[in-house]
Amino acid sequence: MHNRYPNEGMSLIVKTITRFTVWLIFLFGLYIFLHGHLTPGGGFAGGVIIALSYVHLTLAYGRNYVNDVLKKSTMHSLEALASLLAVLVGIIGLYAMGHFLQNFMGVGQLHHLLSAGYIPVMNMLICVKVGMGLYLVFYYLASYHLEEGK
Amino acid sequence: MTLYLMCFFLFLVGVYGAITKRDLIKIILAIGIMGYSVNLFLVLIAYRSGALAPILKEGISVPMVDPIPQALVLTSIVIELGITALMAALAIRIYEKYDTLDITKIRRLKG
Amino acid sequence: MPVDVWLYFILSIMIIGSIACLEIKNILSSIITIGIVGLGLSIAFLFLGAPDLALVQFVFEILCMIILIRAFSKRSLKITALKRDIPETVIAIVILVSIFVLSIFAFKDLPSFGQPIVRVAEKYLTQAGVETGAQNIVTSVILNYRIYDTLGELTVLFTAILGALTVLRKIGRKKRNA
Numbered sequence: 001m002h003n004r005y006p007n008e009g010m011s012l013i014v015k016t017i018t019r020f021t022v023w024l025i026f027l028f029g030l031y032i033f034l035h036g037h038l039t040p041g042g043g044f045a046g047g048v049i050i051a052l053s054y055v056h057l058t059l060a061y062g063r064n065y066v067n068d069v070l071k072k073s074t075m076h077s078l079e080a081l082a083s084l085l086a087v088l089v090g091i092i093g094l095y096a097m098g099h100f101l102q103n104f105m106g107v108g109q110l111h112h113l114l115s116a117g118y119i120p121v122m123n124m125l126i127c128v129k130v131g132m133g134l135y136l137v138f139y140y141l142a143s144y145h146l147e148e149g150k
Numbered sequence: 151m152t153l154y155l156m157c158f159f160l161f162l163v164g165v166y167g168a169i170t171k172r173d174l175i176k177i178i179l180a181i182g183i184m185g186y187s188v189n190l191f192l193v194l195i196a197y198r199s200g201a202l203a204p205i206l207k208e209g210i211s212v213p214m215v216d217p218i219p220q221a222l223v224l225t226s227i228v229i230e231l232g233i234t235a236l237m238a239a240l241a242i243r244i245y246e247k248y249d250t251l252d253i254t255k256i257r258r259l260k261g
Numbered sequence: 262m263p264v265d266v267w268l269y270f271i272l273s274i275m276i277i278g279s280i281a282c283l284e285i286k287n288i289l290s291s292i293i294t295i296g297i298v299g300l301g302l303s304i305a306f307l308f309l310g311a312p313d314l315a316l317v318q319f320v321f322e323i324l325c326m327i328i329l330i331r332a333f334s335k336r337s338l339k340i341t342a343l344k345r346d347i348p349e350t351v352i353a354i355v356i357l358v359s360i361f362v363l364s365i366f367a368f369k370d371l372p373s374f375g376q377p378i379v380r381v382a383e384k385y386l387t388q389a390g391v392e393t394g395a396q397n398i399v400t401s402v403i404l405n406y407r408i409y410d411t412l413g414e415l416t417v418l419f420t421a422i423l424g425a426l427t428v429l430r431k432i433g434r435k436k437r438n439a
Contacts, residue, residue, distance in 0.1 A: 032316070037395040040205070040312035042403075044228050048320040055327060083419055086412060101408050107394035111208055116395035119404045122411075129415060130228065133422040134324060137235040140429045142331040144242060153265060154368045155361075156272040160279060160298075162357045167283040170346075170353045175288055175333055179295050182325075183279045186302050189318075190272075193309050196382075199264070199375030203310045204398035206390050214398070215310040216382040217389075221402040223314055225414045231321050232421030238332045239425040 008062025018060035025053040033127040037116040043126030050131040055138055063143055072139070075132045082129035089118060089125070153194055160187040174241045174251040178234065185230045192219040265374060267308050275301040292329045296322060313399045 009015065033046025058066050090101035097104050108115030164187060167180030196216035204217040241251065248256050278297030285291045299322035306315040372378050385398060385406070395401035403411050 037400050042400050045317045122404050137425050144429050163279045170350050197309045203312050206396045217398045217402050220311045220399050232418045236421045236425045239428040
């Protein structure tokens with residue numbers, strides 16, 4: 001993506017290295033939450049690793065560039081939408097199976113990637129929610145400037 | 151039992167920091183230490199000697215540790231970070247308003 | 262080496278690190294030193310058979326340190342509270358030491374390390390694979406058996422983040438300055 005703010009952030013060396021590493025961190029986060037029902041990890045760890053990839057980008061490129069990549073308002077919407085969808089999954093379980101948040105997608109075969117019913121879906125929602133929420137906290141805490149000398 | 155006592159000692163170090171320190175950042179860190187020791191205590195008490203992590207393996211059955219305290223601690227770790235962020239935000243606002251982080255000087259806690 | 266020997270070592274480092282974190286006078290060093298406690302806790306979780314918790318604790322510790330450093334280190338904070346109130350500190354230490362001595366009697370009744378008496382786990386350990394289809398039992402507990410708990414946790418996290426964003430919002434600040 002074209003960088004409209006070339007003077008912000010850290011030096012050229014850091015930016016060049018970041019261009020290679022940030023995708024690896026993001027991919028690792030995706031792996032962690034997609035395999036949450038098979039290996040250690042899950043939505044919380046995956047969400048924080050994805051938030052850390054955005055933090056990495058923010059520290060290297062400055063926060064205006066990250067706002068170009070993914071708008072802040074989009075992050076707010078994604079966070080709220082994930083919470084809403086989690087409740088919606090519960091309501092679907094209520095109508096399909098008779099109990100709130102009951103598994104309505106079957107169990108599947110043990111030890112396979114596509115198994116465990118709605119656990120991967122909930123992992124995905126938790127990942128989006130935790131990642132976006134914690135990144136937003138970082139963003140606001142980091143960009144809150146005090147009026148010095150007031 | 152010595153491990154439990156050491157874990158409790160870690161908790162008491164956190165309590166000591168929270169009640170004697172005057173700096174707001176130190177108090178936030180002390181509350182974090184108390185949270186760490188509680189998490190560690192829950193997992194310590196669930197450990198079974200010679201047991202493995204609670205992940206099923208194909209074909210073989212091995213003794214595994216208790217998964218329920220781990221699930222509770224997972225919940226607690228996530229909430230701790232949210233609370234730390236909330237406390238940091240409040241501390242920044244307090245610093246902006248009073249120009250100090252010394253809790254003995256923050257007298258006017260109103261408005 | 263057996264697990265407890267490693268844990269004595271890690272817990273000693275964590276106690277030393279926590280005392281150092283509370284006594285160091287520089288704020289940045291203090292925040293970095295708390296990383297000793299958090300990362301030591303992560304290693305302790307690995308020895309205790311909880312790789313999920315080790316991973317989560319590790320990444321949350323890193324994010325916590327980044328948030329605290331970005332929040333506090335860039336501002337020209339005046340370092341406060343260097344002089345301490347001697348009688349207050351002495352009274353606190355005396356009370357805490359007496360609590361520690363009393364706790365020795367309380368901890369005697371707990372099951373010794375390595376022999377838990379929890380029996381609920383047996384059902385989860387044998388049935389979780391069949392009932393939920395998840396290979397990782399911790400995930401099947403937090404996302405299937407106790408998912409209502411997790412939903413409540415998400416609500417708490419949402420509220421905490423919302424509170425932080427509300428405290429830091431810019432509109433209110435502008436209105437007050439005007």
